[in-house]
Amino acid sequence: MLAGYYHEASDHVPVNRSMEDARLREPTIHDIAQLARVSVGTVSNVLNSRQSVREELALRVTNAATKLGYRRNLNAASLRSNQTDTIAAVVPNIENAFFAELVSAIERLGVADRRGVMFLTTGEDEDRARRQIHGLISRRIDGLLLVPSFDFLPMIPELQRYGVPVVLLDRVEARNPLPTVAVDNRQAGRLGGNHLFEAGYRRVAFFGHGHERWILNQRREGFLDAARAASALELCPAYELSLEPAEIRETTVRILEQGARPEAIFAASNIAAKGVIPAIQSLGLKVPEDVGLLVMDDFEALTLLNPAITVVAQPSQRIAEVGWRMLRSLIDGEDLEEPHVRLLATLIVRGSTNRRSGRRSGR
Amino acid sequence: MLAGYYHEASDHVPVNRSMEDARLREPTIHDIAQLARVSVGTVSNVLNSRQSVREELALRVTNAATKLGYRRNLNAASLRSNQTDTIAAVVPNIENAFFAELVSAIERLGVADRRGVMFLTTGEDEDRARRQIHGLISRRIDGLLLVPSFDFLPMIPELQRYGVPVVLLDRVEARNPLPTVAVDNRQAGRLGGNHLFEAGYRRVAFFGHGHERWILNQRREGFLDAARAASALELCPAYELSLEPAEIRETTVRILEQGARPEAIFAASNIAAKGVIPAIQSLGLKVPEDVGLLVMDDFEALTLLNPAITVVAQPSQRIAEVGWRMLRSLIDGEDLEEPHVRLLATLIVRGSTNRRSGRRSGR
DNA sequence: ATGAAAGCGCTAACAT
DNA sequence: ATGTTAGCGCTTTCAT
Numbered sequence: 001m002l003a004g005y006y007h008e009a010s011d012h013v014p015v016n017r018s019m020e021d022a023r024l025r026e027p028t029i030h031d032i033a034q035l036a037r038v039s040v041g042t043v044s045n046v047l048n049s050r051q052s053v054r055e056e057l058a059l060r061v062t063n064a065a066t067k068l069g070y071r072r073n074l075n076a077a078s079l080r081s082n083q084t085d086t087i088a089a090v091v092p093n094i095e096n097a098f099f100a101e102l103v104s105a106i107e108r109l110g111v112a113d114r115r116g117v118m119f120l121t122t123g124e125d126e127d128r129a130r131r132q133i134h135g136l137i138s139r140r141i142d143g144l145l146l147v148p149s150f151d152f153l154p155m156i157p158e159l160q161r162y163g164v165p166v167v168l169l170d171r172v173e174a175r176n177p178l179p180t181v182a183v184d185n186r187q188a189g190r191l192g193g194n195h196l197f198e199a200g201y202r203r204v205a206f207f208g209h210g211h212e213r214w215i216l217n218q219r220r221e222g223f224l225d226a227a228r229a230a231s232a233l234e235l236c237p238a239y240e241l242s243l244e245p246a247e248i249r250e251t252t253v254r255i256l257e258q259g260a261r262p263e264a265i266f267a268a269s270n271i272a273a274k275g276v277i278p279a280i281q282s283l284g285l286k287v288p289e290d291v292g293l294l295v296m297d298d299f300e301a302l303t304l305l306n307p308a309i310t311v312v313a314q315p316s317q318r319i320a321e322v323g324w325r326m327l328r329s330l331i332d333g334e335d336l337e338e339p340h341v342r343l344l345a346t347l348i349v350r351g352s353t354n355r356r357s358g359r360r361s362g363r
Numbered sequence: 364m365l366a367g368y369y370h371e372a373s374d375h376v377p378v379n380r381s382m383e384d385a386r387l388r389e390p391t392i393h394d395i396a397q398l399a400r401v402s403v404g405t406v407s408n409v410l411n412s413r414q415s416v417r418e419e420l421a422l423r424v425t426n427a428a429t430k431l432g433y434r435r436n437l438n439a440a441s442l443r444s445n446q447t448d449t450i451a452a453v454v455p456n457i458e459n460a461f462f463a464e465l466v467s468a469i470e471r472l473g474v475a476d477r478r479g480v481m482f483l484t485t486g487e488d489e490d491r492a493r494r495q496i497h498g499l500i501s502r503r504i505d506g507l508l509l510v511p512s513f514d515f516l517p518m519i520p521e522l523q524r525y526g527v528p529v530v531l532l533d534r535v536e537a538r539n540p541l542p543t544v545a546v547d548n549r550q551a552g553r554l555g556g557n558h559l560f561e562a563g564y565r566r567v568a569f570f571g572h573g574h575e576r577w578i579l580n581q582r583r584e585g586f587l588d589a590a591r592a593a594s595a596l597e598l599c600p601a602y603e604l605s606l607e608p609a610e611i612r613e614t615t616v617r618i619l620e621q622g623a624r625p626e627a628i629f630a631a632s633n634i635a636a637k638g639v640i641p642a643i644q645s646l647g648l649k650v651p652e653d654v655g656l657l658v659m660d661d662f663e664a665l666t667l668l669n670p671a672i673t674v675v676a677q678p679s680q681r682i683a684e685v686g687w688r689m690l691r692s693l694i695d696g697e698d699l700e701e702p703h704v705r706l707l708a709t710l711i712v713r714g715s716t717n718r719r720s721g722r723r724s725g726r
Numbered sequence: 727a728t729g730a731a732a733g734c735g736c737t738a739a740c741a742t
Numbered sequence: 743a744t745g746t747t748a749g750c751g752c753t754t755t756c757a758t
Contacts, residue, residue, distance in 0.1 A: 026525055028751055039729040044753060054727065069524060074501045075438040075447070076751035079734045084438070086502075094467060100457050107484055111491060116498050119482045121470055128474060135479050138437045139449075161432060162389055274667065281669040301664030304637065306644040391735055402745040407737060417743065439735035442750045 027068035035064035086116040092149035097299035105320035126150040165330035179339040188345035189222025192312040197230035201264035208268035248275025264292030293352040307351025390431040398427040449479040455512035460662035468683035489513040528693035542702040551708035552585025555675040560593035564627035571631035611638025627655030656715040670714025
């Protein structure tokens with residue numbers, strides 16, 4: 001044996017790798033062990049601050065690691081330890097500002113928590129979603145935060161088998177086999193409705209789009225709660241549900257042109273808003289004098305419009321935080337005290353629902 | 364040896380892991396091999412369609428794999444093969460629509476190419492960026508697409524040492540030690556300038572913001588090229604550079620209130636636009652009659668405004684495609700025929716620069 | 727407290 | 743064409 005991997009004494013060590021080429025190869029804990037004259041076990045313990053190691057040895061190890069420019073090979077580590085320090089977040093897309101915020105918040109949590117985060121989008125495509133999740137299983141991620149954009153039920157047994165805990169975010173129904181975190185959509189609808197009725201609007205049209213019927217219904221119920229409370233129910237019959245994005249614009253135009261034109265519009269999602277706003281503009285109607293406007297889901301364009309649009313905002317940051325905490329509990333094998341969390345939406349009043357003062361400058 | 368890894372018959376098959384608990388454990392290629400009565404080598408060959416395997420055996424293997432619900436352990440595979448089938452994309456943030464598009468495009472390429480993509484953002488924070496990249500090295504990713512938002516030069520030796528090829532996107536200077544793909548910012552500035560001057564505007568103010576001085580200068584040079592060509596140079600002295608987003612609004616107001624008010628504004632980035640637009644609104648000026656507006660970098664809000672805003676758009680999709688192709692070449696050990704690619708920006712004319720016809724409805 | 731050695735699941739080199 | 747086996751870099755168990 002020509003050039004022992006360890007020093008000459010021991011002899012179960014590769015021949016073909018001496019210290020010389022440790023400068024060329026990616027350094028391993030063996031290189032560190034050799035340089036610091038300790039065993040690989042000790043190196044591992046020091047680097048992961050696991051067991052108590054004599055301070056002097058620990059110093060030798062960290063010095064050697066720095067000197068060699070060592071970077072832990074997480075693939076090797078997780079092969080052995082069965083954890084990857086990686087969690088994944090799957091959302092429908094990131095062009096939607098709400099998901100972009102959610103994803104950003106999750107990433108910040110990951111950085112703070114020293115865990116890697118893998119983001120994937122499904123593009124609302126079931127097949128792609130399936131492949132993405134298979135990829136995640138192959139990478140043996142520690143956990144998954146998922147905004148369902150497809151029928152994920154068939155995936156549950158597989159995820160379970162591979163020990164991947166899942167927390168569902170945002171698009172979740174009442175009863176769910178997995179833990180969930182979402183906004184209270186009924187409260188959100190009520191919040192928006194109350195504001196409109198309190199602002200003096202009576203005949204209010206409610207527009208949604210049809211990606212998630214169940215959520216939309218919740219928002220609508222909340223809106224109707226508010227209408228009932230304001231005794232405005234009979235005055236606001238003009239609401240429409242589950243329109244496709246493209247249809248929303250046409251429908252809005254049609255409804256705004258009819259005899260008893262709605263005094264205000266509740267756009268129940270940002271996609272709905274993108275149909276409603278051009279419709280209002282195309283008719284040359286002024287907001288908020290001719291028609292009031294309230295949108296659910298904040299996004300940047302709404303603050304750039306003149307007047308800026310009043311919104312009911314989802315607490316994306318809080319959703320991320322609570323979801324993250326729940327997922328961590330599951331990863332640590334703890335039980336969840338409350339597997340279904342609903343968070344409150346908040347109202348941000350801007351110019352578009354200021355009925356009394358009429359249009360004001362953008363200031 | 365009490366409990367051999369392998370079982371009695373062939374003597375190298377697990378004892379403590381019989382077929383029974385293969386239903387409980389995560390299945391491995393050993394389980395498949397046993398069930399299909401072939402060797403692990405053959406299983407590996409079939410699953411990775413590497414060598415020619417007799418069709419009957421191949422079928423037995425794939426059947427067994429399906430039956431067991433097998434998912435390849437990529438960590439183990441890459442430990443051995445030194446490739447992870449994963450590339451990473453690092454961008455400053457994803458709230459910026461341009462980066463969101465870039466990231467989405469990269470992910471689509473990843474799906475098509477059957478590679479995992481890890482996204483990370485730096486939040487323009489150097490320290491966070493460093494940690495993110497260390498995390499990527501620890502995961503031994505195959506390659507990196509990076510939008511620099513920090514001084515990445517010190518990271519290059521480390522990335523090189525760990526054999527991670529890098530392609531820089533978007534924010535890149537003239538001479539760069541790494542391959543780059545970006546829009547031709549000078550051409551983009553020229554394109555926007557030409558359009559404004561051709562539309563009849565003479566006194567045009569140019570606003571940028573200061574995150575990437577070099578890029579901004581390029582856009583400004585292009586704009587000045589156009590001014591020179593239109594002999595409008597002496598008529599448009601009012602341009603400002605490198606303002607912070609917050610300042611841009613104030614500065615815009617100040618300049619629009621001065622005597623020889625600019626007839627049009629070229630907002631050289633989407634961040635600049637977010638200062639310029641509220642400024643124009645707050646003065647009650649009408650676009651495009653009182654002042655024309657052209658923005659570099661398309662984003663959604665610009666189409667929702669009335670009139671919609673004319674933009675010079677970056678080819679985010681193309682940038683992603685070219686960057687991806689270059690990275691793949693590097694991963695495959697090929698040489699790049701052209702390491703610095705510049706792509707053309709495109710002009711999208713909307714209502715905000717239609718000087719002659721004045722304001723029109725949003726249709 | 728430290729060292730030795732087994733082995734995680736896979737690929738690749740080699741043998742047949 | 744198929745089987746056998748070493749070993750990737752790490753963690754972990756067991757000795758000491």
